[in-house]
Amino acid sequence: MRKGAPPKLRSAISGIAWPVVPDAKAASLLALLYQFDQIQWWTPEELRAAQFSQLAQLLAHAAATVPFYRARLAAAGFDSRHPLTAEVWQKIPVLERREVQQTPVALHSARTPQGHGKTFTVTTSGSTGRPVTVVRTAIDGLHWDAHTLRGHLWQRRDLRGKLAVIRAQGDDKARWPKGATLDRWGAVTGAVFETGPAVVLNAAEPIDRQLEWLVRQNPDYLVVLPTHLGELVRLAREQGVKLPRLKGIETLGGMLAPETRRASAEAWGVAVADTYSAQELGYMALQCPDHEHFHVTAESVLLEILDERGEPCAAGTSGRVVVTPLHNFAMPLIRYAIGDYAEAGPPCACGRGLPVLTRILGRVRNLLTLPTGERMGAMFVNDVFKDAPVAQFQVVQHALDHLEMRIVPTRPFTADDERRIAESVTARLGHPFRITFSYLEEIPRGTGGKFEDFRSEIAP
DSSP states (O other): OOTTOOOOBOOSSTTOOSSOOOOHHHHHHHHHHHHHHHHTTSOHHHHHHHHHHHHHHHHHHHHHHOHHHHHHHHHTTOOTTSOOOHHHHHHSOOBOHHHHHHOTGGGSOSSOOTTSOOEEEEEEOTTTTOOEEEEEEHHHHHHHHHHHHHHHHHTTOOTTSOEEEEEOOOTTSSOTTTOEEESSSHHHHHHHBOOOOEEEEETTSOHHHHHHHHHHHOOSEEEEOHHHHHHHHHHHHHHTOOOTTOOEEEEOSSOOOHHHHHHHHHHHSOOEEEEEEETTTEEEEEEOSSSSSEEEOTTTEEEEEEOTTSOBOOTTOEEEEEEEESSOOSSOOTTEEEEEEEEEEOOOTTOOOSOEEEEEESOOOOEEEOTTSOEEEOTHHHHHTTTSSEEEEEEEEEETTEEEEEEEESSOOOHHHHHHHHHHHHHHHTSOOEEEEEEOSOOOOOGGGOOOSEEEOSOO
């Protein structure tokens, strides 16, 4: 936010303009933001002690109400009558994604504590192509919302500006040429602060349409997938397209390549702020306000970077990401291996005690190339496999007209299964692709531990 232009709070009471009286949810979010503002300056030791105090509550609840964890926690030496120690914590086995797939009901709490609010369900393939369904609570979701606001404040965005969002919206929503228009920056930010308008476009649109729409909208800020941003910038430079009002870009939902950062700055003169999140977990890290690396959202998750032996990685080394949401008491995910890899970083020069991630690996989502030469996001992959009998999937584009469906099935596929998927893909993409099926016992990771649920082998 520019000096002298702090964000203006939204009043929930008619006739009360100042001081503002927020509604109950906005007040809860502001209370969390106030605490976040204090906690970020704590020492790592103070932060770790507070996380372990919350983990002790979560583990006691899981041991008492979640069948999956009773023997698991007891075998690690956890006893709710004693303080949780690092030694006990490290003895708790990592929760693998396949375990969440295979035993989802056993991970549900028999009783969620009062005050945690309503539960809701999210289904995601994440970066691994392994679909999982997770139950979350309103309190857990409140932390997601608070970190959304924190991201705006950290990046000093002028909330009075116009926000453009290009994200997956479902097949028939926010389509080109109009997209959708909102009178504020969404239900969360707009409920707490007075904001400018927001416009939304479905990320399934081809890149050339996305750019044309952006030029018409001429936004102050843009939220977009990293792979789409790279293509938008490439096309904008080819066509000499500028976005004269653009002040900042936020990327989410994939790995942001360094060259995309540089190209965005060269083409449009703005910096990119990246985020790290997952539907089943919420925000895990936000880009530092002063640097290009990330700060873990340690008030809401305990994030570990572990080597092949399961030991914490030192700064400068990479390992797999293991995450524990601190406030999901409906379906605790204790030491959950999300399937990503990241590099641990040293303490940040900004002075914040929040843990640092130097790089996040393994979340590239490539773009599909249509037979016409148009390039577009591959959002269709999650939808077409949503109800299919698959444990893991990957779609590979070998040629302009050829898509290979690599599948780890939970039961043998029938001709009807293949037909339904093929028809769904061709209907969504609008082109008669040649679709082949391959059945595997496991889909391995690629170079550097990366997994892509869609991968294009067509040269850019």
